[in-house]
Amino acid sequence: MRSNIPGNLLTTAMAVMPHTNVTRALDMALSMDVPFWPQLPNFSYTEDMYVQAAEHFPGIVLDMEKRTLRFSMDKFAEELEATLLQFDDPVYFDVSETYSAVYHRFLALDLENRPAIRGQLEGPISFGFNIIDQDDRPIIFDDTVRPFMLDFMAKRINVQLARLKRRNDNAFMFVDEPGLQFLFSxxxxxxxxxxxxxxxxxxxxxxxxxxxxxxxxxxxDFLLNLDLDVLSLDVYTNAEVFASYAASIRKFLDRGGVIVWGIVPTGFETFAQEEIPSLIQRLENVWRILWSKGIDREQMFAKSMLSPATCCLINPDKERTVERAFKAVNQMAIQLRDNYLR
Incomplete structure (x- = not known):
């Protein structure tokens, strides 16, 4: 496993943002070393990550007024053949302007000189758990729908990645999979x-x-042993647990994997309790545990990026805490690069 994803404590962030001003959201995304196109569900329901992933998926029942996304097996049967006929059409599988106010604006920018750029799409496990059929059953349990869903989502990711690579040779994709934490329940x-x-x-x-x-x-262990090039996680919340998996982390790094350390909280109350020195200390505590267990420091930094810890759509100050968190990530990166990379 080898990739062109940069490390050396460069910054990026998760795409889901609370903004209703598209330009302001895009400016924030571009403030990171590795920018991305934002997903803005507070701007429109079509910007919801599940709704975006569902574009053109046969059987989907989208109600914009009620803001609901469901699935009908009868509708799936009716639409499947027509969808299969479109499998060689990249436009069909891309994110349309109807489903993203910012994706096509992002692609129109000059992004060639960035260290990398990033896109994203909801992953099949989370999509399958979240989308409910006419019997109130997640579609992931349907042995007919699930294999098609895997192929459909892979096609959509590849189409988006190909477009991003035309703007920057080092483009890469996040597959958003919040549902993976429920597999083991x-x-x-x-x-x-x-x-x-x-x-x-x-x-x-x-x-x-x-x-x-x-x-x-x-x-x-399950996640680190998948065939991935990059793993992005909330280390702010999961620091102690993640640090206990040093053996799998070492194997992941040895295969060329990149870790995106999500360290700055974006929730109003949690963010207010922290300062940059306390966040640096929190992250360094994890790193020291890993170093003590044999993780090579230079290798780790060469394969590490920094980001906010989570997405957050609801704060009393709306976008401000999230924007402050983005700024804090960049400030932390400068200080940590000074401390460890010079």
Whole structure:
């Protein structure tokens, strides 16, 4: 596994943002070393990450007025053949202007001289858990729909990545998978063994560089052993747990994997409790544990980026805390690069 994803403590961020001003959101995304196109569900329901992923998916029942996204098996059967006929059409599988106010504006920018750029799409596991059929059952349990869903999402990711690579040779993709943390609960009803097989099938079709972003706490051994180029996580919340997986982290880094350390909280109350020195200390505590367990410092920094810890759509000050968190990530990166890379 080798990729052109940069490390050396450069900054990026998750795409879901609370903004209703498209230009302001794009400016914030461009303030990071590795920019991305924002997803703005407060601006429009079509900007919701599940709704965006559902564009052209057969069987989808979208109600913009009620802001609901459901699935109909009868509608799926009616639309499947027409969708299969479109599988060689990249325009059909791309994110349309109707479903993103900012994606096509982002692609129109001069992004060639950035260290990299990034896109994203909701992953199949989370999509399958979240989309409910006419019997109130997640579609991930349907043995007819699930294989098609894996192929459909892989196609959409590849089309987007190809467009991004035309703007920057080092473009890469996040597959957003918040649902992975539920795989290991007794309530999931979808085993980690089945998920591993499905994700192997999925990633076998997905072009590199590709990785997973999630804010939850899954089985890190499971995740670190998937065929990924990058893993983006909320280390602010999951620091102690993640640090206990040093052996798998070392193998991931040895394969060329990049870790995006999500360290700055974006929630109003949590952010107010922290300062940049306390956040640096929190991150360094994790790093020291890993170094003590044999992780090579230089290798780790060469394969590390920094980001906010999570997305946050609801704060009493609306966009301001999120924007302050973006600024804090960039300030932390400057200080940490001074401390460790010079």
């Amino acid at each position: 007794a309530m999931a009803g979808y085993s980690d063994l089945k998920a591993k097989g499905d994700l192997d099938r999925f990633f076998a079709q997905v072009d590199r560089p590709r990785g997973i972003h999630l804010c939850g706490n899954p089985d890190w």
